Amino acid sequence: MPLADVFSLLVLGQGKSGLDVARWALAHPERVSTVTVYGGGTSEPNDATRALEAAGASFVYGTEQVEGAYDVCVTCPGISEFSGFFKAGREHAAQIMGEPEFAYRLSPDNWIAITGTNGKTTTTSLTDYLLKAAGEASVAVGNIGEPPINEIDGRAHNEWFVAELSSYQIATTTELHPRVAVLLNITPDHLGWHKSHKNYALAKIKLFDNMVDDDLVVVDVEDAGIHEFDEYIYTPGRRICKVAFDEPEGADAAFVRDGKMVVRLKGVETQLVATSELKISGHHNVINALCAATAALAVGADVDGVRRGLASFQPLEHRVEPCGEIDGVRYVNDSKATNTDAVEKALTAFPDDDVILLLGGHDKGTPLTDFARVVMDNVRSVVCFGDARERFTAAMDEADVDGDVDIAQADDLRDAVDVARSLSSRGDVILLSPACSSFDEFSGYEERGRVFKDYVAQLAAAAKSQME
Structure with a gap:
């Protein structure tokens, strides 16, 4: 369901992304008629919420009992879709979604989305770096830095959003449609939010729901946790690039041959750099680099730029x-x-x-x-x-x-x-x-x-x- 030309907005939670959504909405009165924020059961006023109240938002503190009717509800990622707070938002709004979905609805072109239990930030950062090295306009958004909503208004023409997305954020999407989506791995995590490992895994895989054969799904086929859910990944009409150290079969694959990284898209192979040229260490980072290079090449990035980026990308802080x-x-x-x-x-x-x-x-x-x-x-x-x-x-x-x-x-x-x-x-x-x-x-x-x-x-x- 598309967003209306003008809509009333309910925000659940007063974390960073929730307040950023409220801030964007207040800056766009031509789109958003009213802004109401329910902070949550233990919420209290603070400097940030007082500033938004002064700008015109309504805040309700200390309760999860939502009242009123709203066109759109945007939830903070810490609020589980199984919680009473989330259910209250759904009952009082025509549509409910997380912040990335909301940003996508407002600016749907040129998204690359990356998820997985581990390696998301490195792969997101590297994908953004490779695109920039190849002369493309790009910005990394999501868990890695700024919420996408904060980059919407200043977005350059044809700029790529490279979004690091958690299972929390993907679980509440319905229309999110990236051009390229990367799934790095699945290991048990966040079971308190999702209630089961299967729910957690399927939230990750939900990233692919709206993708068609013109898009590209990039999957680490070495990962045993991903293999458990192959039946949900390999569906008709979905184009999948298999990533592994040893060469996988198929027209779309990324791998290492004779010490060099190779990406094959629609049967055409591109040799990149030797793994020894990478400044990020470990088998897992070779896989991360293959995924990032695949994403960049799939959206048309210049090959020489991608090579330069792979050889010059530095390790991120706190990650090996x-x-x-x-x-x-x-x-x-x-x-x-x-x-x-x-x-x-x-x-x-x-x-x-x-x-x-x-x-x-x-x-x-x-x-x-x-x-x-x-x-x-x-x-x-x-x-x-x-x-x-x-x-x-x-x-x-x-x-x-x-x-x-x-x-x-x-x-x-x-x-x-x-x-x-x-x-x-x-x-x-x-x-x-x-x-x-x-x-x-x-x-x-x-x-x-x-x-x-x-x-x-x-x-x-x-x-x-x-x-x-």
Whole structure:
């Protein structure tokens, strides 16, 4: 159902995207007749909401009991579609959607959408970078930075929106129709919001619902979690590019041949760069780069520009990010790895190195048996820290059947770095890839990563001063 020329707007939630939608609506009185925001059950006024009230929005605080009738309801991503708050919005509005869907309805041309449990931000950032390197107008939106709604008014002619979308955001879409959609992987996550792993996976796959044979679906066919849902992905009339390290069959594929990245679209192959030229490390990042290059080439990006971009793109902060060397030991910040799948992918970046792995933080209760076996096969030492240290240590001890991996504990992150240093030798890699959220000690993975890097810098400065 298209948006009316003029409509009344209900916003659920007063998070960033909700307030940004309200702000856009107030700037467009020719489109939006009234703006009403229900902040939620525990909401209270703040400086941002007061400013919007002064500009003409109506705010209702401290309740999820919606009253009135509205043409359009836009929900913040933290509000589950199974919640009473969401249901109340649906009952009182003719249409309900998330912010990306709302932005798409307002500006539907030239969207590339990227989702997956892990790797979304790197792949989104790289796709945007490749398009720019090829001379295309492009902006990365969604979870990676600004909500799409904030880029609508200043959008350049033929500019690409490269959107990093979460399962929350896709679940509430009905008309979103990207030209290219990328699915990187599926591992269990956000089960509290979605109520089941199947619901979570199908929310990701819903990204493809409106795509036709002129569009391109890009899928990592190596991922076992994706394979579980093949019946929902491989449907008639859907054009799919299979991505894997080893060459898949089909007219549309992306892979590595003789050490070089290759993208095949409609049977025509394009050789790109050697994987050794990438500055982002690990098997998973080769897959991410193949997906990004496929998306860029599929929308007509210049091949030479894509090659230049692949060779010059730098690692993102907190994602297998090199952050220093002390006494011949390299330190790597992968604080964004808040689940076990992300840690397993990070370990592929160091196939020939002795790794001392820092694991821990706020325990999410993730099953650890299989993960611990993978860790034992790929590291020399493990330091478990934070609230999760006891359970992680027990799992690692049980998996270390040969007794050849050093397993230690630490109270907090800095203590874990000190313990890791004491276990290290020249040539080792100390890798913070914690498989946990950070809320036992930090406000988020970003703060955890910055603290890690700052502490490494302090240690490096101290080591240097001792040598002088």
